[in-house]
Amino acid sequence: MTSEAIVLAAVLTFSALGAAAAILLRDVLNAIIAFAAFSFGIATVWVLLAAPDVALTEAAVGAGITTVFFLVTIAKTVRPGGERLFERIEWRSVAVVAILSGALLATVGSLPAVGAADAPVATSPVTEYYLANAYSETGVENAVTAVLAAYRGFDTFGEATVVISAGVAVLLVLRQEAYV
Amino acid sequence: MIDLLATHFNYLAVVALLAIGLYGVTASPNLVKKIIGLNVFQVGIFLFFVTSGFVDGAAPPLLGHGSAPYASPLPHVLILTAIVVGVSLTAVALALVVRIYDAYGTLDEDAIEEVRTYD
Incomplete structure (x- = not known):
């Protein structure tokens, strides 16, 4: 792997962890902050993939405006908190997600290598x-x-x-x- | 499998984002977090498109600034449009969430279902 590929993989991993945090954190405000971090990570990924226009749009619209929309929504509604930091795992959803990921993973091998x-x-x-x-x-x-x-x-x-x-x-x- | 990790890492990240997004949409009882899940799922698809237009060592498609190979501009254009459409959808969905909260006083899916069965 080249050094660019390693940086890209690191930023992608950061973004995926941010996305997972956004879904699993119980407090909606925490989830929104994690989602904003995820959006900035993805904007960096677009720069690394030679797509500066997409990166600008993602940073302004995805990380900026979308986050403001979410914050306005929870300001106008409720913000369910609670003692627990994370949600309970919903096993029926895990089963559905496992089927989807399994089907998609089966196809990954037949795609051309990244950057070929x-x-x-x-x-x-x-x-x-x-x-x-x-x-x-x-x-x-x-x-x-x-x-x-x-x-x-x-x-x-x-x-x-x-x-x-x-x-x-x-x-x-x-x-x-x-x-x- | 290790080879795949080195050569297809972006596509594996696509699968991870789609999985996380789908989990958020189906598992979370909170309507706002379902919309966050929807956005994550959407970014997974964006990543698939932008990755498909990338070539190792490619310059951004600014013709005359840099040298070939350039990244393909077409996926970038499609994703620019998709990002803006995605934000519009998010805005409408969140407006509906605010309306649902005014009508039911909760954003919890199970609680809303309970109120609806007693009505």
């Missing part, structure tokens, strides 16, 4: 086309921006529609006088 130069996505004609033509066709140096705003502009338009719909839905759900 001959992996299907890296050698796909779509990837090659974007990397070869994005700058000359759109004049944008950042290929991610070029694909987001030019080649797949309609996707981004759909995304904006989803955000507007979500905003309207939140306002409708929380409108005070509509409460019965």
Whole structure:
């Protein structure tokens, strides 16, 4: 393993532990803090995987806005605490999760190795086309921006529609006088 | 198995995140923690996509800044969209949680079910 791969594995392990803490901690405030740590770990993973745009979005939106939403929610509702630090293990869920993980683990071996130069996505004609033509066709140096705003502009338009719909839905759900 | 740990570590992390997320959604009685589980599950899928576009020693896809190989920009774009959509979903889900709390006075799934059977 190269030193980059070891750093990546360490940050991924940190993130997975953060996620496990977020689920297992009993106090919801503790869980939210663990979730924010998990989000920052994942943002670092995106940097290590050469995806700085995704990292910025994850840090601002995932670790930032989502955490604020969770905090506002528990400020408006309850924060069940208790003497125990961790939740009890729910064995029926463990069984369901074991089935899913078993099925997924069976497929991991047939995936290409992480970072392999001959992996299907890296050698796909779509990837090659974007990397070869994005700058000359759109004049944008950042290929991610070029694909987001030019080649797949309609996707981004759909995304904006989803955000507007979500905003309207939140306002409708929380409108005070509509409460019965 | 040890080989797999060295070459496919990201994909094993994907499985771990999906497992943790699914456990959170199904096991936790608290509605807020179910939504945290949903977010963890979602990040597992993001990790799968971004890993698939990565090449060893790749530069970020900023054309002209750095040299080939570049990481594939397409998974990055798809995941950018998915992150924003995921936050929208989280916001709607949390708004519903606030409404449920106003109606039932609890966020515990079992307690809500009990109130509903007596109604």
